[in-house]
Amino acid sequence: MAPDAAAALGRIRAGAPQHARPYERYLLTPTAWAALAEALAVDRGLALLSLWAEPAMVHAAFLAEEEGEILLASCPAQGGHYPALSPARPGAVRFERMIRDLWGLVAEGAEDSRPWLDHGHWGVTGPLSNNPAPNALPPPQPEFLAVEGEGVHQIAVGPVHAAVIEPGHFRFHVQGETVARLEVRLGYAHKGTIGLMLGKSPRAAARYMARLSGDSTVAHSWAFAMAAEAALGVVPPPRALALRALMAELERIHNHLNDWGFACNDSAFAFPHARCGALREAVLRASAAAFGHRLMMDRVVPGGVAQDLAPGGAEAILAALEVAAAEIPVLLQIYENHASLADRVVGTGSLAAALVARFAAGGFIGRATGRGFDARRLPGYAPYADLEVAVPVLPQGDVDARIRIRIAELQESIRLVRGLLKTLPDGELAVPLPQRAGEGVGMVEGFRGECLHWLALDDGGLIRGAFPRDPSWLQWPLLEAAIENNIVADFPLCNKSFNCSYSGVDL
Amino acid sequence: MLWPRLAKNLFGRPLTDPAPPVPDQVVQALVERLEAAAQQRLGHSLSIREVDTGSCNGCELEINALSNVVHDLERFGLRFVASPRHADVLLVTGPLGRNMRAALERVWECTPDPKWVVAVGDCAVDGGVFKGSYAVEGGIAEALPVDLVIPGCPPTPTQLLEGLLALLEAQALPRATPFWRRDED
Ligand code: SF4
Numbered sequence: 253m254a255p256d257a258a259a260a261l262g263r264i265r266a267g268a269p270q271h272a273r274p275y276e277r278y279l280l281t282p283t284a285w286a287a288l289a290e291a292l293a294v295d296r297g298l299a300l301l302s303l304w305a306e307p308a309m310v311h312a313a314f315l316a317e318e319e320g321e322i323l324l325a326s327c328p329a330q331g332g333h334y335p336a337l338s339p340a341r342p343g344a345v346r347f348e349r350m351i352r353d354l355w356g357l358v359a360e361g362a363e364d365s366r367p368w369l370d371h372g373h374w375g376v377t378g379p380l381s382n383n384p385a386p387n388a389l390p391p392p393q394p395e396f397l398a399v400e401g402e403g404v405h406q407i408a409v410g411p412v413h414a415a416v417i418e419p420g421h422f423r424f425h426v427q428g429e430t431v432a433r434l435e436v437r438l439g440y441a442h443k444g445t446i447g448l449m450l451g452k453s454p455r456a457a458a459r460y461m462a463r464l465s466g467d468s469t470v471a472h473s474w475a476f477a478m479a480a481e482a483a484l485g486v487v488p489p490p491r492a493l494a495l496r497a498l499m500a501e502l503e504r505i506h507n508h509l510n511d512w513g514f515a516c517n518d519s520a521f522a523f524p525h526a527r528c529g530a531l532r533e534a535v536l537r538a539s540a541a542a543f544g545h546r547l548m549m550d551r552v553v554p555g556g557v558a559q560d561l562a563p564g565g566a567e568a569i570l571a572a573l574e575v576a577a578a579e580i581p582v583l584l585q586i587y588e589n590h591a592s593l594a595d596r597v598v599g600t601g602s603l604a605a606a607l608v609a610r611f612a613a614g615g616f617i618g619r620a621t622g623r624g625f626d627a628r629r630l631p632g633y634a635p636y637a638d639l640e641v642a643v644p645v646l647p648q649g650d651v652d653a654r655i656r657i658r659i660a661e662l663q664e665s666i667r668l669v670r671g672l673l674k675t676l677p678d679g680e681l682a683v684p685l686p687q688r689a690g691e692g693v694g695m696v697e698g699f700r701g702e703c704l705h706w707l708a709l710d711d712g713g714l715i716r717g718a719f720p721r722d723p724s725w726l727q728w729p730l731l732e733a734a735i736e737n738n739i740v741a742d743f744p745l746c747n748k749s750f751n752c753s754y755s756g757v758d759l
Numbered sequence: 760m761l762w763p764r765l766a767k768n769l770f771g772r773p774l775t776d777p778a779p780p781v782p783d784q785v786v787q788a789l790v791e792r793l794e795a796a797a798q799q800r801l802g803h804s805l806s807i808r809e810v811d812t813g814s815c816n817g818c819e820l821e822i823n824a825l826s827n828v829v830h831d832l833e834r835f836g837l838r839f840v841a842s843p844r845h846a847d848v849l850l851v852t853g854p855l856g857r858n859m860r861a862a863l864e865r866v867w868e869c870t871p872d873p874k875w876v877v878a879v880g881d882c883a884v885d886g887g888v889f890k891g892s893y894a895v896e897g898g899i900a901e902a903l904p905v906d907l908v909i910p911g912c913p914p915t916p917t918q919l920l921e922g923l924l925a926l927l928e929a930q931a932l933p934r935a936t937p938f939w940r941r942d943e944d
Contacts, residue, residue, distance in 0.1 A: 373857040379893045411862050414841035416809045416823050418816050419859055440858045441813045444892035459888050466817025466913065510820075529827030530774055536824070546915060547817055755815045 260291040260298045261316055264325045272691040272706075273482040277311065277324035285327035285335055292340035299612035300337060301726075302704050303347035304719035305355040307382040310334045311719070313693070313704060315612065320630045324693070324706070329357040336362040343611045343726050350759075353439075354446070356381040366395055369439040369758065380447055399425035399432050407740065411440045415744075418754035422743075429739045434732045441758035449718050454480035454554040454685060454707065457715055461705070462549050464720050465756030470496070470503040471698025472705070472720060472756075473552035478633065478694025479707040480554040485690065489680040492556035493635045498672045499539075499548045499557075500696065501665040502569070506535045507699040508658040508665075509576070511751050515655055516587065518745040519596035524583050531576045538572035541565055556682025566673050573666050584659055594652070601734040601746035603649040613726045615701025616657040617750060621649035627697040639668055651749040687713030700724060700753065722756030775831045778939030779917045781924045785907070789929030792906055804836030805927055808846035808870065812863050812899065813856030813889075817913040818880040822850065824916045835939070837923055843869040848926065851903070854882040854889040855896040867903055875926060878905045879919065881912045 267278030280288065292298060301322070302313040311326045327334045336359035338344040348359040349368030356378030359365075370377065372391030376384040396406075404427050411419035419440035425433040445464060449457040454476075461476035462469045474496050481488060488496075513528025536546040542565025543551050551558050587593060608621040618625055624645040628636040644660035646653040694705045701723030708717040731750045735743055809822055825832040832838065840846050843866045851863065867876075878899040881887035885898040899905055909922040928937060 369858075371858045373860070374893050375857075376893060384893075411859065412810055412843075412866055416819055416839060417811070418814065418819060419811050419862070440862070441811070441853070441856060442858050442894050443813055443854060443856060443889045444894035445889070447894075448889065448892050463815040463817065463888060463912075466815040467820055469815075469817065510823075526828050529824075530829060533824060533827055533829045540915075547820065547913070549817065549912065753816065755813075758813075 260288060260295045261319075261321075261323075263288045263291055264314065264323055267325060270326070270691065272324055272693060273485070275313075275322040275324060275693045277326060277691065279326045279328075282327055282330055282334065285325070288325065289335050289337050289340055292337065296609075299609075300341040300343050301612060301702075302706070302719065302721040303337065303344050303351065304706070304721070305329070305351045305357050305380075306708075306717040307355060307380070308332075308357075310351065310357060311706065312337065313706070313721075315625075317612075317625075322631060322693070322695070332356060333358050333360050335360050338363040341610075342729065346725060346729070346757075354378070354380045354759075367392075369442045371439055379444065380450075394421075394437055396423045396435050396437075397433065401427060401432065403427055404432060420754050424740060424743075426740055429741070431735050431738055431740055431743070434735045434743075436728055436732060438728070438754060439758055441755045443755075443759070445720075445759050446718055449715050451714050453687075453714055454709070457718070458553050459550060461720055462552075464759075465722055465724075465753040466547060466549070467507055468503065468698040468700060468703065468722070468753065468756065469547050469549045470499045470552055471696050471703045472722070473550070474500060475694040475696035475698075475703040475705040476707070476720065477552055477554040478696060479692040479705040480685065480694075480709075482692030482694060483690030483707055483709050484686055484688065484692070484713070486555065486683050486685060488556040488683060490635070490677040491560075491679045492681050494672055494676050495557045495561060495681075496552050497635050497639075498561075498569075498669060498676075499543065499551060500698070501669045501672070502535060502539050503548065504665045504699040505573075505576070505662055505669070506532050506539070508662040509535065511748060512583075512655060512658055512662070514751075515597070515651065515745060515748045516593065518748050519593050521590065521593045524587060527579065527583055531572075531579060534572040534575060538565075538568040541568040553682065555685050556680070558682075560681055561676070566676075569669065570673065573669060577663070577666050580659065580663060587655070587659075596742070596745060597652040597655060597749075598650060600651045600742050601738060601749060603730055603734050605647065605649060607733055608649065608730060611726045611730055613701070613723075613730055615697075615699070615723050615727065616654055616661065617727050617730060618701065619643065619645045620653035620657045622647045625702070627695045627702040631695065633696070635672075639671060641668065651745060654749045685713070689713070698723065700751070701727065720759075722753050724752035724757050728752045728757065774828050775834070776829055776917075778835070778924065779921045781921055781928060781940070785922070785925040786928045789907060789925060792929075804838070805847045805875075805923070805930070806838060806840040806845050807848045807850050807923075808840055808843045808866065809850045809852070810843075810863055810866050812851060812853045812859040812883075813895070814853030814880065814882060818852035818882070821913045821916050821919060822852070822879065825919055830916045830920060832920070832923075835920075835924060835927060837927065843867075844871065846870050846874070848875045848877060848923075849903070850877050850879055851883050851899045852879045854886040854892075855899055855901050857894050857896060860896065860902055863899075863902055875906045875930075876903045877907045877909060877922065877926065879909045880914060881910055884908050884910050887912065
């Protein structure tokens, strides 16, 4: 263990425990938090996973990478201020901008204090603070970081894109054909989701988390349910857990197939796109036959699952996966054997392992760059402990590596689904939720990476505070790094190889 | 190898689904709307520009699935275009987010007349679950005249196709039965 990490860990553990489950949250004083920020600046061992707020209080979630321990820390925002973590952890930058926009709390010494989600259209500022202030000012012009140099010009793309994708703005600074800097401006899909959840029961709020990012509806619903169950000290029945894993793996399969195909398409190689599309469609239809919804939305609920596997569902899933399992090796061979494709994907959009580690980026983006974190293994959660999930890791960090990780995961998920269907336990689908206070954390490995949810319930069991952290928070900034010094024409391909969520981070 | 596979597929059964039934009432309602507006008919095909005003991306997944080989949208003369300037139809998803209203209005202004607006998904119909948020104005009709709504969360590709075919029939010039209706004769 690095001595500095021990120092930072020790500073958190010296705080007052607040009884969050299963990971403790420690309340620090603003002075202790400032000391923590300093300790983090010299320490590499403690990764920042999330940063969020409640009125007058800021919370952070950390992962001690070597120890595999997750812990939370909080700092009261006296007079609406708290010491920034962004000088020590670059991943904190967007969280701090978001906290200022939603709760009106200011990070002192922050790396970047420009607005993030608040584009000036809401009619209020600090909508989640105790006293949102009316805002009648005209929306300000967005400011972008400047790039100096001869012949530098800008290309502005979005928020409405040429393809059928979510809204966001990309500002390229370009020198000739080469991208000198990309800056992503998001927030266009902001729906005020956290505000809608406050004061509702976990059961009633689950529908918002099923719609945080539609492609990850199962993973986010599960992480949210896990947080609620941890807060209330209930354990869902074994059958519910197995069905959740079944749905989560189907979700991983359909998304990996989709993006593999699209990445080939963006390399002007349409055949794998067509085939992946057909295989994915079969998986979605099987999911609909098994769970009554193609994306399996609203099927995972706090306490368990909303419905059982339909009769014939298992057969439909197995049939769809058999076709996919037979064809994936063939498609992989095609992917590998075409020089025109290899030319586009190998060495394109490369990331440095050190940068990925600094951002603690998870999912296939981390695993394609040597960071092997997978929440199914660590911290691990039921029912995965018995399934021995294989986690592929590659060092290259380019578009090709990200695609290959996803192909390997695809095959592993097919194996997991088959195993889950074989050993599906009998029994109840859900347990009732008591109405009482509690605080919980849930972490579930979605197809993009770990979905990390925090939830606090008041005495009546209603939501006092919540924060769903999509994995894309720590991945979007890396897209900006990956495209640097690549040509503009490779951006769609790089972007697809990341496929970050807009809605998931726009909240 | 790719080529033997392609050859095999040439002699195989097509993957494409048959067209879904198109509801006559919807076509009729659209025709009336068209006539009331004295709108010019567009002909046999429609170019579609998709605009997401704050969806959860579930609707985008299903709209993209329309282009896969199983649904093969283009066989009906429906296709997605990259710019609103080339579009006949704006297919709008998501609740009307306050952060997207200005962009949506600009897209509308850039789209040449005559044009249709289709609100896709429960969110686009009336804000869906996001109704009442400080960041959401409601459905797409708060900003634009909506011609057709396709509810669902998200609507399935089949439901999307039904709606789009109804639009195609309503605005087509009087002519022979479209190919997807020939079996009904
Ligand atoms: S209608 Fe449903 S799937 Fe579509 S954007 Fe809204 S929540 Fe997502």
